[in-house]
Amino acid sequence: xxxxxxxxxxxxxxxxxxxxxxxxxxxxxxxxxxxxxxxxxxxxxxxxxxxxxxxxxxxxxxxxxxxxxxxxxxxxxxxxxxxxxxxxxxxxxxxxxxxxxxxxxxxxxxxxxxxxxxxxxxxxxxxxxxxxxxxxxxxxxxxxxxxxxxxxxxxxxxxxxxxxxxxxxxxxxxxxxxxxxxxxxxxxxxxxxxxxxxxxxxxxxxxxxxxxxxxxxxxxxxxxxxxxxxxxxxxxxxxxxxxxxxxxxxxxxxxxxxxxxxxxxxxxxxxxxxxxxxxxxxxxxxxxxxxxxxxxxxxxxxxxxxxxxxxxxxxxxxxxxxxxxxxxxxxxxxxxxxxxxxxxxxxxxxxxxxxxxxxxxxxxxxxxxxxxxxxxxxxxxxxxxxxxxxxxxxxxxxxxxxxxxxxxxxxxxxxxxxxxxxxxxxxxxxxxxxxxxxxxxxxxxxxxxxxxxxxxxxxxxxxxxxxxxxxxxxxxxxxxxxxxxxxxxxxxxxxxxxxxxxxxxxxxxxxxxxxxxx
Numbered sequence: 001x002x003x004x005x006x007x008x009x010x011x012x013x014x015x016x017x018x019x020x021x022x023x024x025x026x027x028x029x030x031x032x033x034x035x036x037x038x039x040x041x042x043x044x045x046x047x048x049x050x051x052x053x054x055x056x057x058x059x060x061x062x063x064x065x066x067x068x069x070x071x072x073x074x075x076x077x078x079x080x081x082x083x084x085x086x087x088x089x090x091x092x093x094x095x096x097x098x099x100x101x102x103x104x105x106x107x108x109x110x111x112x113x114x115x116x117x118x119x120x121x122x123x124x125x126x127x128x129x130x131x132x133x134x135x136x137x138x139x140x141x142x143x144x145x146x147x148x149x150x151x152x153x154x155x156x157x158x159x160x161x162x163x164x165x166x167x168x169x170x171x172x173x174x175x176x177x178x179x180x181x182x183x184x185x186x187x188x189x190x191x192x193x194x195x196x197x198x199x200x201x202x203x204x205x206x207x208x209x210x211x212x213x214x215x216x217x218x219x220x221x222x223x224x225x226x227x228x229x230x231x232x233x234x235x236x237x238x239x240x241x242x243x244x245x246x247x248x249x250x251x252x253x254x255x256x257x258x259x260x261x262x263x264x265x266x267x268x269x270x271x272x273x274x275x276x277x278x279x280x281x282x283x284x285x286x287x288x289x290x291x292x293x294x295x296x297x298x299x300x301x302x303x304x305x306x307x308x309x310x311x312x313x314x315x316x317x318x319x320x321x322x323x324x325x326x327x328x329x330x331x332x333x334x335x336x337x338x339x340x341x342x343x344x345x346x347x348x349x350x351x352x353x354x355x356x357x358x359x360x361x362x363x364x365x366x367x368x369x370x371x372x373x374x375x376x377x378x379x380x381x382x383x384x385x386x387x388x389x390x391x392x393x394x395x396x397x398x399x400x401x402x403x404x405x406x407x408x409x410x411x412x413x414x415x416x417x418x419x420x421x422x423x424x425x426x427x428x429x430x431x432x433x434x435x436x437x438x439x440x441x442x443x444x445x446x447x448x449x450x451x452x453x454x455x456x457x458x459x460x461x462x463x464x465x466x467x468x469x470x471x472x473x474x475x476x477x478x479x480x481x482x483x484x485x486x487x488x489x490x491x492x493x494x495x496x497x498x499x500x501x502x503x504x505x506x507x508x509x510x511x512x513x514x515x516x517x518x
Contacts, residue, residue, distance in 0.1 A: 010036055010053065017097050017107055020044055021051060027117060027173070028159025032205045033070060034063075037159055037173045039112060050086060052108040052175040058100045067105035068093065069178035074108045077151055077174055084142025085153060085171045086110040113172035115164040119209055122199045126228055129235050131167070132196035133264040136189060138168035140261060143185045144254040152176045156188035158195055159207055182462070183245075189257055190242025197224040197231050202243050220244065234264060234418050252462060256417045259495075263415075370518030371437055376401075377427035377514065383491050385461050390423050398425055398509045403441055408508035409497065415505050416496055421461065424449075424493040427514070428457055436484040438468070439513040440477050444498030447472040447507040451479055452491040464491055472498070472507075484517040 014023050021040040028037040036053040054070060056063040071091050078088035090109040092098045098107060121127070127135065139155065146153050154176025155161060162172040169192065177184075191203045194213060202213035202221050214222045221243055225236035238260045242251045251257060380399050382392040390410050397405040409423050416422050438451055451468035468481040492512065497505035 010038070010055070015043075016040075016051070016053065016102055016104065017092050017109070018099070021049065021107075021109070023051070024048070028119070028157075028207060030157045030160065030205075032157070033066070033175070033177050035070075035173075035175060042109075048112040049089065050110040050112050050173050052110070052173045053104055054106040054108075054175075055103060056105045057103075058094055058105065064094070064105055066178045070175055071106045071108065073152065073154070073176045073178075073180075074174055077146075077153070077176075080146055080149060080151055082142040082145050083170070084138040084168065085146070086113050086174060088174055108173075108175040110172070110174050113162045113164065113170050115162045115170070118158050118161045118163055118169070118195075119207065121163055122195055122210070126199050127196040129197060129231050130264065132193060133235060133261045135163065135167060135169045135196060136193050137258065137261050138170070139192065140189050140254050140257050142171065143189060144258060147182050147185065147254060152180050152182055153185050154180045156180070156184050156191065156203055157205065157207075158192065158201060158210060161192065183252065186252060186254055186257070187243050187245075189254060190239045190251070193235065194221075194224055194239040194243065197235065197239065198227045200227070202239075232264065234260060234414070237418060251417065251421060252460075253421065256421045259417050263418075372516045372518040374513050374515055375429060375433050378430040379428040379457075380512075381426055381457075382407075383424045383426040383458075383493070385421075387420060387423075395425055398512050399427065401511070403510045406443065406508050406510040408444075409494065409506055411500070412497060412505040413503075416494070422493050422495045424491050425509070425512070426454070426457060426489060426491045427512070429488050429490075429514075432486055432488045433514070433516045434484045434486050435467075435490060435514060436481055436517040437515040438479045438481075438490075438492065439511075439515065440472055440479065440492070440509060441475065441511040441513075442472045442477065442498075442507070442509050443474065444472060444507040444509075445474045446496070447494060447498040448496035449479065450491075450493040450495060451481060452493050453485050453487045454489040454491055455487075457489055459489075461493075464493075490514070 010023065010026070012023050012025060015021065016023065020043055022043060024039045024041055026036065026038050029035070030037065034055045036055055038051045038053060040049055040051045041047075042049050052074075054067045056067060058064060071093050074088055075091045077085075078091070081087065088108060088110050090097070090107075092107040092109065094100060094105060098104050126132075139161070143153060143155070153171055154174065155171045156177075160171060160173040160175075161169050164170050187203065191201060194200065194202045195210070198213065199211070200213040201207075201210045206212065214227075216222060221240055223236045223240050225231045225233060238251065238257065242257060244250050377399050380395050382390050382395045384390055384392075391407055394405075394407045396407075398407040407425065412419060435451075435453075440449070448471050449469065450466050452464040453467050454464045467483075467485045468479050470477065470479040492509075494507050497507045500506050
């Protein structure tokens with residue numbers, strides 16, 4: 001049955017876009033924007049394409065305005081390239097590829113994505129948790145890259161997504177809603193993960209073919225683990241905290257989502273490698289279902305890295321043995337003046353060895369900026385967006401000049417970012433400084449930190465900018481900024497906690513020293 005549009009029926013066989021695109025099959029409707037999602041045939045280039053048809057009355061000024069905004073955003077996204085997003089090929093608007101008689105306000109043309117329909121996939125049964133994590137990874141990477149370029153993708157509708165033959169999710173029908181935000185993309189990642197784990201959609205405006213996620217009397221969405229007990233607590237928490245807004249420790253960035261997905265994928269990979277020891281190579285399964293995939297998507301890349309590492313090790317071993325052999329030959333021949341060939345082990349394999357008797361040229365090192373005298377902050381406070389706690393009364397201990405006193409985080413049962421994105425300290429200087437280094441005296445080796453600049457004392461995390469990062473050792477560590485950064489507010493943001501040896505996670509900071517450029 002076709003869908004009635006302003007200028008006729010949208011049905012297979014109809015041609016739109018100045019007679020160029022013949023409709024083949026419909027794959028969904030995003031009712032929030034009157035967007036109809038079709039597979040079509042490009043009569044000029046003889047290829048299949050994905051069409052997002054914006055249906056409406058050209059005489060409706062408000063509908064036409066919203067459609068223009070969607071088309072503008074889609075055209076802007078046409079310059080963005082990523083494997084997790086179908087490439088936008090063309091954007092047609094009224095008077096430019098679309099006529100008022102067609103009953104359309106615009107068309108977004110994208111490359112066709114081969115694979116499976118996401119709704120059909122989850123209609124049979126939920127996806128295994130490890131496979132679900134791998135499916136969402138490519139989509140989360142696309143969101144992360146798009147947001148770094150200031151683009152909103154608009155993937156908060158499951159019928160806009162397809163599952164590629166290699167088991168990754170892809171935005172197949174681009175065309176973000178006029179009012180969609182970066183936050184909407186992040187929430188969509190949580191909703192997609194929730195859908196894969198439970199078969200239910202947790203955001204408004206989903207298709208009728210998918211049941212809505214249940215909510216508690218408080219209004220909070222029921223965690224996936226409560227519906228499917230086999231879902232790991234990390235993935236269940238990730239899905240809920242990504243979807244929800246408010247002060248419940250919500251996840252607001254795609255980078256935080258990727259960190260959790262990487263941890264889950266690596267844990268699954270270790271499990272599969274352990275199981276594979278002593279086993280024969282498994283044969284391909286006849287049904288080919290994605291959720292029974294045995295090999296993580298990252299296996300190929302990891303094996304290439306492993307092979308490269310082994311090759312480098314073998315070459316280094318051969319070089320060392322050759323050097324030792326030549327030393328022995330020289331010794332027995334009585335060549336006391338020779339000390340053996342000079343071998344530059346650190347040199348790239350693509351570079352030739354220096355001629356005999358010549359020293360290799362000195363390495364060119366980028367000069368470090370001069371460092372001035374330390375500047376003491378006028379104020380320091382715990383930076384904990386969306387949460388409270390983590391010893392706010394002891395924050396001043398980190399800059400009091402006494403390494404006997406310290407500030408430390410709460411003790412956590414799970415590593416960041418399972419329970420929260422991170423925690424840190426925000427420091428305020430009386431006057432702006434040109435910061436170049438931060439020295440950190442810590443008692444929590446294994447912690448990872450970022451130095452972030454801010455424009456105010458209590459910014460949102462996505463309003464701050466990463467200007468430096470590093471790992472903390474036991475004792476003093478120096479974090480050099482990428483380049484000197486002028487500012488009055490800086491945040492030391494802990495993205496990974498240290499371990500206390502008892503299965504708990506905590507980071508302790510004894511003293512922070514802020515060094516400006518000299």
